[in-house]
Amino acid sequence: MTIDMSQFYQVFFDEADELLAEMEKLLLALDVSAPDSEDLNAIFRAAHSIKGGAATFAFTDITEVTHMLESLLDRIRKGEMALTPEHVDAFLAAKDVLTMQMDGHHHGSGVDQDAVDSVCQRLKALSQDIVPETPAVEAAPVAAAEPAAAAPVADADGNYIFHIELPEVPQRDVDALAAELGLLGTIGQERLADQRVVFTLTTSESQDSIVAICSFVLDPDDLKITLGAAPAAPQAELQGGSGTKQPAEDPGYGIFEPQQAEAASPPSPAVKPEQAAASAPAAEAKNWGRRATDKEGGNQESSSIRVGIEKVDQLINLVGELVITQAMIEQRIGALDPIAHERLLNSASQLARNTRDLQEAVMSIRMMPMDYVFSRFPRMVRDLAGKLGKKVDFVTHGAATELDKGLIERIVDPLTHLVRNSVDHGIEMPEKRRESGKNEAGKLTLSAAHQGGNIVIEVSDDGGGLNRERILAKAKQQGLDVSDTMPDADVWNLVMAPGFSTAEVVTDVSGRGVGMDVVKRNIAAMGGSVDIRSVPGSGTTIAISLPLTLAILDGMSVKVGEEVYILPLGYVIESLQPASADVKEIAGQGRVIKIRGEYLQLIPLYQIFAIEPCFTEPSEGIVVILEADGKKAALLVDSLVGQQQVVVKNLESNFRKVAGISGATILGDGGVSLILDVSALLRSSRQLSAAPIFY
Amino acid sequence: MSYTTQTQAQAGVGEIAGKEFLAFTLGQEEYGIDILRVQEIRGYEPVTRIANAPDFIKGVVNLRGIIVPVVDMRIKFSLGTPTYDQFTVVIILNIGGRVMGMVVDSVSDVTTLSPNQVRPAPEMGTFDSDYLIGLGTLNERMLILVDIDKLMSSSEMGLMEKIAA
Numbered sequence: 001m002t003i004d005m006s007q008f009y010q011v012f013f014d015e016a017d018e019l020l021a022e023m024e025k026l027l028l029a030l031d032v033s034a035p036d037s038e039d040l041n042a043i044f045r046a047a048h049s050i051k052g053g054a055a056t057f058a059f060t061d062i063t064e065v066t067h068m069l070e071s072l073l074d075r076i077r078k079g080e081m082a083l084t085p086e087h088v089d090a091f092l093a094a095k096d097v098l099t100m101q102m103d104g105h106h107h108g109s110g111v112d113q114d115a116v117d118s119v120c121q122r123l124k125a126l127s128q129d130i131v132p133e134t135p136a137v138e139a140a141p142v143a144a145a146e147p148a149a150a151a152p153v154a155d156a157d158g159n160y161i162f163h164i165e166l167p168e169v170p171q172r173d174v175d176a177l178a179a180e181l182g183l184l185g186t187i188g189q190e191r192l193a194d195q196r197v198v199f200t201l202t203t204s205e206s207q208d209s210i211v212a213i214c215s216f217v218l219d220p221d222d223l224k225i226t227l228g229a230a231p232a233a234p235q236a237e238l239q240g241g242s243g244t245k246q247p248a249e250d251p252g253y254g255i256f257e258p259q260q261a262e263a264a265s266p267p268s269p270a271v272k273p274e275q276a277a278a279s280a281p282a283a284e285a286k287n288w289g290r291r292a293t294d295k296e297g298g299n300q301e302s303s304s305i306r307v308g309i310e311k312v313d314q315l316i317n318l319v320g321e322l323v324i325t326q327a328m329i330e331q332r333i334g335a336l337d338p339i340a341h342e343r344l345l346n347s348a349s350q351l352a353r354n355t356r357d358l359q360e361a362v363m364s365i366r367m368m369p370m371d372y373v374f375s376r377f378p379r380m381v382r383d384l385a386g387k388l389g390k391k392v393d394f395v396t397h398g399a400a401t402e403l404d405k406g407l408i409e410r411i412v413d414p415l416t417h418l419v420r421n422s423v424d425h426g427i428e429m430p431e432k433r434r435e436s437g438k439n440e441a442g443k444l445t446l447s448a449a450h451q452g453g454n455i456v457i458e459v460s461d462d463g464g465g466l467n468r469e470r471i472l473a474k475a476k477q478q479g480l481d482v483s484d485t486m487p488d489a490d491v492w493n494l495v496m497a498p499g500f501s502t503a504e505v506v507t508d509v510s511g512r513g514v515g516m517d518v519v520k521r522n523i524a525a526m527g528g529s530v531d532i533r534s535v536p537g538s539g540t541t542i543a544i545s546l547p548l549t550l551a552i553l554d555g556m557s558v559k560v561g562e563e564v565y566i567l568p569l570g571y572v573i574e575s576l577q578p579a580s581a582d583v584k585e586i587a588g589q590g591r592v593i594k595i596r597g598e599y600l601q602l603i604p605l606y607q608i609f610a611i612e613p614c615f616t617e618p619s620e621g622i623v624v625i626l627e628a629d630g631k632k633a634a635l636l637v638d639s640l641v642g643q644q645q646v647v648v649k650n651l652e653s654n655f656r657k658v659a660g661i662s663g664a665t666i667l668g669d670g671g672v673s674l675i676l677d678v679s680a681l682l683r684s685s686r687q688l689s690a691a692p693i694f695y
Numbered sequence: 696m697s698y699t700t701q702t703q704a705q706a707g708v709g710e711i712a713g714k715e716f717l718a719f720t721l722g723q724e725e726y727g728i729d730i731l732r733v734q735e736i737r738g739y740e741p742v743t744r745i746a747n748a749p750d751f752i753k754g755v756v757n758l759r760g761i762i763v764p765v766v767d768m769r770i771k772f773s774l775g776t777p778t779y780d781q782f783t784v785v786i787i788l789n790i791g792g793r794v795m796g797m798v799v800d801s802v803s804d805v806t807t808l809s810p811n812q813v814r815p816a817p818e819m820g821t822f823d824s825d826y827l828i829g830l831g832t833l834n835e836r837m838l839i840l841v842d843i844d845k846l847m848s849s850s851e852m853g854l855m856e857k858i859a860a
Contacts, residue, residue, distance in 0.1 A: 654761065655763075655795075674743060
């Protein structure tokens with residue numbers, strides 16, 4: 001199965017960029033002596049998210065680095081290890097390496113493998129509680145192989161050695177500078193052939209401090225500061241005040257300024273001049289090459305922009321208002337004489353078209369096909385199945401079903417968990433499947449479909465199904481209130497109880513991550529529900545039902561007495577006028593209507609909402625057959641008014657929740673109409689009419 | 696000035712030093728509310744009834760795209776006759792970010808009352824004295840000063856969801 005993953009790269013890069021930036025910000029703000037555990041967790045989460053994303057897209061190099069980062073962070077955040085400045089430095093270095101790798105994948109720019117290795121080594125060393133050795137030693141092999149490589153430049157005391165090349169300045173200034181810089185650390189001085197002075201400063205201060213001091217005397221742009229390793233090779237050279245704002249205390253960073261060859265001056269005694277000379281041009285060429293690609297990459301700056309969701313929502317709201325206003329205008333000019341006002345009417349109809357287009361365009365900003373989520377899975381399932389030694393056929397249906405972006409992003413984690421669960425626990429091993437007469441390859445289906453006003457996403461497998469006895473036994477063991485005669489559906493729901501796991505062995509596949517209770521909580525937070533169906537021996541289906549909590553819904557307006565209510569069209573199956581013979585009275589239970597051999601409960605809206613209706617007999621009015629949560633009922637109304645798209649307004653923002661009402665909308669004439677909460681009506685039509693809504 | 700009355704009333708008096716009040720009438724009585732809670736004053740528009748709500752909650756209206764509940768104070772306090780014509784006035788209040796409309800008989804003016812014009816309210820009248828700041832005297836007029844924040848957020852009005860117990 002081949003799926004073009006590249007279409008999602010951009011999303012990953014955007015996300016990863018944000019996460020990396022966030023990570024850096026947090027790292028920089030971290031108080032080493034008393035780190036805030038929230039911050040540590042946030043950094044950990046960022047690393048973890050990047051790792052997850054990178055793994056999905058098979059960027060193994062990024063995964064490796066983040067994995068090391070993550071394990072180290074994990075130990076620190078659990079308090080197994082104290083945070084030291086070395087850690088923070090190493091993390092920052094790792095972040096820079098990740099950025100570089102990310103760019104490498106994104107724009108095809110070069111990746112300095114040595115820098116990667118050095119960071120990995122550093123992280124590994126730290127996670128083994130080893131304070132990094134004197135960098136000169138660690139750097140030595142690397143430096144020997146390629147002088148331009150990223151050799152750490154801090155010595156054992158965390159000091160850095162800077163070579164500061166001054167422009168031609170009076171001796172007086174040189175002395176002043178030498179005195180000032182001397183305060184930062186140990187300073188040495190030598191003179192170049194052209195009489196310029198070069199300081200060698202060993203200090204724990206950053207380059208910025210040096211530039212700051214020098215700028216009192218001279219223009220920092222004329223200053224050339226080289227970050228050098230102890231007695232090792234010529235090192236990364238940074239030009240003071242140049243565009244590259246590279247933290248000087250960041251030894252692992254692999255990108256260097258192109259003037260690498262010049263960095264060889266002053267020659268440091270440890271390297272033979274000819275070696276430096278020989279390797280320098282190569283390094284220079286290499287780095288120039290990288291620069292070129294970097295620039296190229298810069299031009300490709302993303303073709304998408306990330307905008308806050310509130311802004312989009314605000315836009316949607318405003319367009320909603322516009323639609324209403326437009327409808328109002330249309331209604332008002334409808335009464336005008338079409339001949340006398342031809343031009344006005346023409347303009348108005350053009351406005352109507354434009355408004356509709358605008359509305360559609362704005363709505364589509366938020367809508368994304370489920371494919372965005374689904375296409376992450378084939379790879380994951382394949383890898384997972386491979387790891388577990390299972391055979392799985394992965395099928396998706398309804399990938400084109402559109403869902404609100406906000407929901408789509410939040411559904412990813414629960415779905416991932418469910419899919420993992422299905423592969424890990426649901427589908428059996430090939431031998432077992434063969435024994436039970438099934439195809440060796442299990443079938444895992446992921447489907448999405450609109451059903452009524454909901455989107456239903458199903459993860460279903462043809463595996464062994466849930467084990468009723470085992471769940472009950474486990475529930476009893478955990479002290480949950482269960483009985484052996486519980487209906488299946490209730491038993492399956494136990495799986496979603498907090499802390500419940502039937503897994504006998506916690507594998508690395510299902511042991512980690514979120515549990516079913518978290519899945520349920522996440523879905524519930526989105527206003528949805530999780531339903532488990534399972535047949536022993538033939539599989540499990542987990543259906544997630546999410547409401548389309550969109551600002552706009554298709555509604556059917558119905559009239560009772562003088563009042564107009566909106567029914568979400570998704571719940572409406574049909575509307576009809578029953579023959580009086582089909583209406584049956586059930587003593588004390590209200591009435592039922594027989595429709596095509598099925599008896600449906602009659603819900604008289606006028607009774608529930610205490611309206612003075614035109615008709616009380618279903619045979620005179622209209623009944624609308626509604627279906628919600630698998631339950632059908634017939635709603636008695638006076639007449640149908642029409643069908644229209646309505647902008648859903650929250651009733652609770654200024655008022656309160658009203659039973660039987662899910663929201664309100666503004667009609668074309670500027671009046672307010674209430675949207676019926678169909679599931680609540682069906683669920684409790686009787687209680688609703690009996691119990692007072694207000695107290 | 697009587698500083699010897701109940702502490703509660705005293706606190707109320709102190710709070711409102713030199714405040715401006717919007718004066719409105721309900722039947723024969725004249726009331727005042729903090730002008731800063733008033734967003735605007737509008738004419739009465741047809742409302743959409745809320746099923747099974749108490750009768751003083753007239754329903755909801757569309758106020759430039761937001762849905763706003765409207766209560767009729769005349770019904771709530773059985774004052775005057777609840778008629779709705781072109782002279783009926785709705786005071787749109789903004790209380791803690793929530794917008795609501797209040798139907799009154801008429802709105803007269805905005806007056807500034809200094810603390811010594813505000814007297815503590817006696818334990819009587821149509822309002823539970825919990826919702827009263829005091830009685831404001833202005834020449835021959837007497838304003839019943841209502842703590843509109845407290846009144847509108849009260850469970851008695853049923854306008855806001857009760858905070859979950």
